[in-house]
Amino acid sequence: GESVGLHLPTLSVQEGDNSIINCAYSNSASDYFIWYKQESGKGPQFIIDIRSNMDKRQGQRVTVLLNKTVKHLSLQIAATQPGDSAVYFCAAVPSGGYNKLIFGAGTRLAVHP
Amino acid sequence: KAGVTQTPRYLIKTRGQQVTLSCSPISGHRSVSWYQQTPGQGLQFLFEYFSETQRNKGNFPGRFSGRQFSNSRSEMNVSTLELGDSALYLCASSLQASTEAFFGQGTRLTVV
Numbered sequence: 190g191e192s193v194g195l196h197l198p199t200l201s202v203q204e205g206d207n208s209i210i211n212c213a214y215s216n217s218a219s220d221y222f223i224w225y226k227q228e229s230g231k232g233p234q235f236i237i238d239i240r241s242n243m244d245k246r247q248g249q250r251v252t253v254l255l256n257k258t259v260k261h262l263s264l265q266i267a268a269t270q271p272g273d274s275a276v277y278f279c280a281a282v283p284s285g286g287y288n289k290l291i292f293g294a295g296t297r298l299a300v301h302p
Numbered sequence: 303k304a305g306v307t308q309t310p311r312y313l314i315k316t317r318g319q320q321v322t323l324s325c326s327p328i329s330g331h332r333s334v335s336w337y338q339q340t341p342g343q344g345l346q347f348l349f350e351y352f353s354e355t356q357r358n359k360g361n362f363p364g365r366f367s368g369r370q371f372s373n374s375r376s377e378m379n380v381s382t383l384e385l386g387d388s389a390l391y392l393c394a395s396s397l398q399a400s401t402e403a404f405f406g407q408g409t410r411l412t413v414v
Contacts, residue, residue, distance in 0.1 A: 232405030289358045292345035
């Protein structure tokens, strides 16, 4: 089955720097991948998604890169702000999985002034 | 537009009891999914309902069950509670063909 893992449990960055959060997945048969942000005491919040037939997708201050060759996904946050401090999860949706999300373990992003 | 509403927010139960959690999706959303979040196992998929039908199920024992009503509201039930069932239970709603799932704030269940 699908499993999703993250490279680092914690990432500390300075305010204004760019952040890169990485994720590896095991199953090639995933329709799309999603990044979520979870703040303390809240449910996960959708950030951006990317379909498996794409390599890159950009949003507001965020970019997701998908490398299907090495089964790797990354989230880049430009000009990181204190409000970006949270736990970030990548999730994969298996083919035919409807709205079933397979989540990675999460990376805690700490932004320092 | 109101978000996903989960009730109750906090719950304390005793081992062996059963519990029912409720989720009201965003208006117009017909898909509701449930997840269990624990520090050790992370976020794990429980099941997904669409138009009152369970379309997908995760790897949880039969003590975990759910249902969806005609107004898309959903409930999940856990019977014969165990200490390991202590977790944050999250509900997410989405449109049928949308990748964007909106999560509620969750129900924090503590089993003592």
